[in-house]
Each structure stands twice: as structure tokens, then as C-alpha cells.
Amino acid sequence: MSGCTRILAPVVATLLVACSPEGADPLPEPQTVTSQAGGFQARWQPSVDPLPLNDSFDATLWLSTGANGLPIEGARISVDCRMPAHRHGMLQEVEVSDEGQGRYRVLGLLCHMPGHWVLQVDLTRGAVTERAQFDLVIE
Amino acid sequence: MKLSQGIAGLVVVAASVLLLVDRTEPMNPALARLSPLPPTPLDPTNRWADDARAVRLGHWLFFDPRLSLDASVSCATCHDPALAFTDGKPLAETLGVGIRKTPTILNTVHSRWLFWDGRADSLWAQATEPIENPLEMGMDRLALAHRVLAETDLREAYEVLFGPLPELHRSERFPAHARPIPNDPGHSHAVAWAGMNEQDRESVNRFYANLGKALAAYERQLVRADAPLDRYVAAMAAGDTEGGGHLSASAKRGLELFLGRGNCTTCHSGPTLSDLEFHNNQVPTADGRPPTDPGRFEGARLVKANPFNGAGAYSDDNQGPAAARVRRLKTDSMGWGEFKTPSLRNLAGRAPYFHAGQMADLESVLHFYSTLEGASGQSHHQENVLRPLHLSAEETADLLGFLLSLEGRPLDPFWNSAPPQPSLDRRP
Numbered sequence: 001m002s003g004c005t006r007i008l009a010p011v012v013a014t015l016l017v018a019c020s021p022e023g024a025d026p027l028p029e030p031q032t033v034t035s036q037a038g039g040f041q042a043r044w045q046p047s048v049d050p051l052p053l054n055d056s057f058d059a060t061l062w063l064s065t066g067a068n069g070l071p072i073e074g075a076r077i078s079v080d081c082r083m084p085a086h087r088h089g090m091l092q093e094v095e096v097s098d099e100g101q102g103r104y105r106v107l108g109l110l111c112h113m114p115g116h117w118v119l120q121v122d123l124t125r126g127a128v129t130e131r132a133q134f135d136l137v138i139e
Numbered sequence: 140m141k142l143s144q145g146i147a148g149l150v151v152v153a154a155s156v157l158l159l160v161d162r163t164e165p166m167n168p169a170l171a172r173l174s175p176l177p178p179t180p181l182d183p184t185n186r187w188a189d190d191a192r193a194v195r196l197g198h199w200l201f202f203d204p205r206l207s208l209d210a211s212v213s214c215a216t217c218h219d220p221a222l223a224f225t226d227g228k229p230l231a232e233t234l235g236v237g238i239r240k241t242p243t244i245l246n247t248v249h250s251r252w253l254f255w256d257g258r259a260d261s262l263w264a265q266a267t268e269p270i271e272n273p274l275e276m277g278m279d280r281l282a283l284a285h286r287v288l289a290e291t292d293l294r295e296a297y298e299v300l301f302g303p304l305p306e307l308h309r310s311e312r313f314p315a316h317a318r319p320i321p322n323d324p325g326h327s328h329a330v331a332w333a334g335m336n337e338q339d340r341e342s343v344n345r346f347y348a349n350l351g352k353a354l355a356a357y358e359r360q361l362v363r364a365d366a367p368l369d370r371y372v373a374a375m376a377a378g379d380t381e382g383g384g385h386l387s388a389s390a391k392r393g394l395e396l397f398l399g400r401g402n403c404t405t406c407h408s409g410p411t412l413s414d415l416e417f418h419n420n421q422v423p424t425a426d427g428r429p430p431t432d433p434g435r436f437e438g439a440r441l442v443k444a445n446p447f448n449g450a451g452a453y454s455d456d457n458q459g460p461a462a463a464r465v466r467r468l469k470t471d472s473m474g475w476g477e478f479k480t481p482s483l484r485n486l487a488g489r490a491p492y493f494h495a496g497q498m499a500d501l502e503s504v505l506h507f508y509s510t511l512e513g514a515s516g517q518s519h520h521q522e523n524v525l526r527p528l529h530l531s532a533e534e535t536a537d538l539l540g541f542l543l544s545l546e547g548r549p550l551d552p553f554w555n556s557a558p559p560q561p562s563l564d565r566r567p
């Protein structure tokens with residue numbers, strides 16, 4: 001009996017995945033972090049799953065205020081990825097476009113080495129720049 | 140009811156058979172990424188990349204010394220097919236001695252950047268440089284255009300493909316010698332170039348880019364894949380845990396080291412066994428002095444400024460991905476002293492190794508990775524990856540065995556020498 005479910009479970013799972021809408025790979029769940037000083041929240045969702053090694057990908061970023069969760073529109077942000085253990089960043093600059101209502105499109109992320117990367121979002125408001133960061137693992 | 144039960148039963152049986160058969164462990168993803176070499180990628184920046192007539196003209200030009208000033212040097216002088224398209228020397232030497240080792244051309248169609256410092260972003264842009272390098276072929280684009288006009292075989296082959304040459308007979312507009320030299324504007328060639336009108340300069344640049352595109356079309360043929368490693372990975376993927384016996388026991392241990400403790404796939408990842416990018420390996424200089432070659436730092440700046448880059452007027456896709464890549468490229472000082480990670484396919488025939496031919500053989504390369512002996516130092520803001528591996532003699536032999544399992548099938552010998560004539564449209 002248990003042997004049978006062991007065999008069936010993956011079959012059912014496979015069928016379920018195969019039948020998911022449009023058969024497209026589902027995008028990863030968006031992840032949310034609070035900036036280091038607590039001033040804003042960033043949510044990000046890459047356009048691919050898993051994150052590719054050494055190949056360009058894009059992402060969507062949502063920014064909101066820490067206190068009441070209002071979207072931050074027209075933000076001055078800079079986005080980069082770094083590999084702390086190797087003391088280097090990405091080899092190319094990303095291109096960020098403002099899609100309104102606190103949503104930003106980030107084009108041209110590229111993590112060229114396997115390992116631990118940190119995606120950094122620096123938001124500048126007035127004289128203050130605050131950082132939110134996400135941990136990424138590229139395999 | 141009965142029928143659907145029967146079907147359900149069949150599904151279960153089929154699934155269990157599948158599960159029984161598929162007992163193999165999933166392949167290490169780092170290994171799976173090394174093979175196979177994918178098909179030759181398209182190059183939308185070169186409209187003639189896959190045109191048979193361009194392949195023929197480029198094939199001819201590659202072996203034709205008339206591309207050099209005194210008709211003594213061809214591309215093949217340094218990129219000799221008998222030496223895996225290299226020259227066997229630590230530093231290239233023809234009209235003068237250069238500062239870097241001649242790399243192979245095999246499989247360079249899979250590159251992201253060309254040259255050790257990546258100062259070109261396509262094969263066709265790359266091909267324009269050696270022709271005008273005073274230490275290599277010593278030509279200038281005006282003299283080359285006049286020469287192609289004068290040599291009937293070249294002119295016919297050129298014009299049938301690309302249309303008429305510029306109006307070179309108008310000598311008041313087209314000097315005998317001219318080329319842009321950004322870092323030496325007082326040079327007579329640079330002065331002559333600056334004296335030409337914009338449109339004429341463009342028509343000469345177009346001619347020059349076209350020759351590059353023909354040379355690139357030929358170089359795209361120079362692929363050697365299907366190495367023992369590829370056959371091994373294919374056999375593993377098909378469920379043969381022995382990998383079809385395509386790697387010796389020693390080479391298999393070498394592969395484990397390459398993927399594991401040796402950390403080699405941190406940089407030598409992907410199907411060319413290169414990340415196609417740049418690192419500072421602190422390779423000792425030949426004279427033991429501190430390194431002076433800026434490598435990628437200068438290369439990144441140069442490729443962005445190169446009028447023949449993927450975003451430029453001579454690119455046949457200057458709004459596409461190639462343009463975005465060069466537009467987004469960073470030029471920060473991180474790149475100082477970094478050189479391109481070479482592909483490790485087809486290593487055997489192309490000694491010496493490293494960007495200035497610092498290592499005479501693969502044993503010396505592995506000795507360096509084992510000890511970092513003579514490492515040329517590193518400044519605080521640079522990448523920090525290599526650690527001495529302290530390889531035993533057996534481990535060194537195993538890694539060597541693995542590196543030698545990356546030799547692809549030999550090229551069709553047709554590509555190893557000049558074809559019968561420069562044009563497909565003219566019979567011998």
C-alpha cells in the first residue's frame with residue numbers, strides 16, 4: 001500500500017504540474033524584505049525560475065513605505081548584485097524603468113559565477129539613501 | 140467504469156516501470172552544464188554570417204597575405220591551423236612583437252567578448268583590428284581598399300557579395316593611406332583620415348566592416364565539439380553510469396576535482412568551459428616585475444567606444460541584444476588586470492598558456508593553480524577567488540587527464556588551408 005502511494009504520488013504530482021495553466025513554468029513567489037533602516041519595503045520577483053547562471057534575466061520590483069505600505073512612486077533607485085565572498089559585483093549595469101504605482105522593471109541582471117549573491121536596492125529620498133537587500137543563490 | 144479502471148491500472152504499471160528504469164541519480168548540474176556544446180549561435184549583427192559566399196571569401200582572406208602592408212603576413216601566419224590556430228609563441232610576433240599570446244580561433248564563435256581583454260564584441264569587429272595593428276599586419280583601411288580594387292580576384296569576390304567599392308579612383312577624396320588612430324591624432328594616417336569627408340569615411344568603414352564580416356563567416360566554421368567529455372556526459376544522461384567508458388579512471392577523478400575541490404567551474408563553467416568573462420588570476424609576469432597590462436579595465440572602455448561594436452552604425456542589429464550588452468557594460472576599475480577566461484576545449488595544440496604565454500605547458504599551469512607560486516599580487520578591490528590547491532602528483536595527473544579529454548573531433552581539413560578561389564561565383 002505505502003509502496004503504491006510512493007509510486008503514485010510523483011505520477012499525480014507530474015500530472016498536476018503538466019496540467020497547470022498554459023503549461024508555463026510558474027514564476028517564483030515574490031519575496032519581501034524591509035530596508036536595513038526600516039524606512040521602506042521592497043518586494044521582488046525575477047522573470048525566471050530558477051535564476052540562471054551567467055545569463056541575463058529581468059525582474060519586477062515593488063517599493064512601498066515601511067509605515068503604511070503606500071507605494072513609492074517615481075523613486076530614485078539603484079540596483080546591483082554583488083558576490084560578497086569574491087568581492088565583486090555584476091559586470092553590467094541594470095536598466096530600471098518606472099512602471100508607476102511603485103512598480104519598477106529591472107532589465108539586465110546577470111550573475112556570472114555560481115554561489116551566493118546579494119541583490120541590493122538603494123533608494124534615495126532627499127539626503128538619505130537606504131538599502132534593502134535580497135540573498136540569491138546561483139547554482 | 141471497467142475501461143477507466145483498466146486505464147488507471149495501465150498508468151500505474153507504466154509509471155512504476157518508468158520509476159524502476161529511472162533509478163539513476165540526477166546528474167550534477169555543474170557537469171550537465173559543461174556539455175554538449177550548443178549549435179553555433181546566430182549573429183544578427185552580421186547579415187552575412189551564414190552566407191556561403193561570405194564564408195568562401197572569408198576563408199580565402201584568412202590565408203591571404205595581401206591583407207598586410209608588405210603582403211608578408213596573413214591571419215594564418217599567427218593563427219596556424221597546424222597549431223590549433225595559434226603560433227606556438229609566448230607573444231605574437233610578425234612585423235613587431237606584441238604584448239599578448241595568440242589565442243586559438245577554434246570555438247571562438249561561442250564567445251561573448253573577443254581578445255584577452257574583450258575589446259571587441261563580435262568576430263567581425265575583432266577581425267578589423269589585426270589588419271591595422273602596426274605590430275601585426277601593418278595595413279590601413281584605405282590602402283586595403285585600394286588593394287582590393289587593384290586585385291581583380293579580390294574585387295570580383297567582394298563586389299558580387301557587398302556591391303561596388305567606394306569611389307576610390309577619386310584620389311582627392313580617398314588618400315592612399317588613412318585610418319583613425321584615436322591615441323595618436325598627429326600620425327600621418329590619422330591626419331589623412333580626419334581630412335576625409337564624413338560620408339567617404341563611412342563608405343570606407345562599411346567596406347572594412349564587410350571584410351570583417353566575411354572573415355567572421357569563415358571563423359564560424361572553426362568549431363571542434365564532440366570531445367570524449369561530451370560522449371561521457373551523453374552516455375551518463377542516457378543512464379549509463381559508466382559514461383560509456385569515454386573517460387579513463389584517472390580523467391574521471393580529474394573531472395571530480397575540476398567540479399569539486401579544484402573549484403575550477405567557479406570560472407570555467409558552461410559548455411565552452413569558460414564563463415566568457417574576465418578574472419585576475421595574478422599570473423606571474425615573464426620578468427617577475429609587477430604587471431602593467433590593464434586587461435579588461437582598458438578592454439571594457441575600448442569596446443564601448445568601438446565604432447564596430449554591436450550598437451554601432453555598422454552592426455546589422457544595432458537595437459538588439461548585442462547592443463544592450465555593450466551599452467550596459469560597466470567600465471569600473473574592478474577590471475584592472477583581468478583577462479578572459481579561456482575556453483578549455485582543444486587545449487592540446489595551443490601551448491604556451493595564459494595571456495602572455497607565461498606557462499610553457501599544462502603541467503606548469505596546474506603547478507601554478509596548485510601553489511600560486513609567483514602570483515603577481517592583488518589590490519584590495521579586486522576579486523578574490525583562487526587559493527593554492529596543494530595538488531598531489533596523482534591529482535595533477537588526474538586533472539591533466541581530464542583536460543586532455545576536451546579535444547573535439549578534428550576539423551574537416553577543407554578549412555585548414557586556402558580554398559581554390561575567393562569566390563563561389565567564379566569557377567577555377
Ligand SMILES: [Cu+2]
Binds near residue numbers: 083088
Ligand atoms: Cu564571484
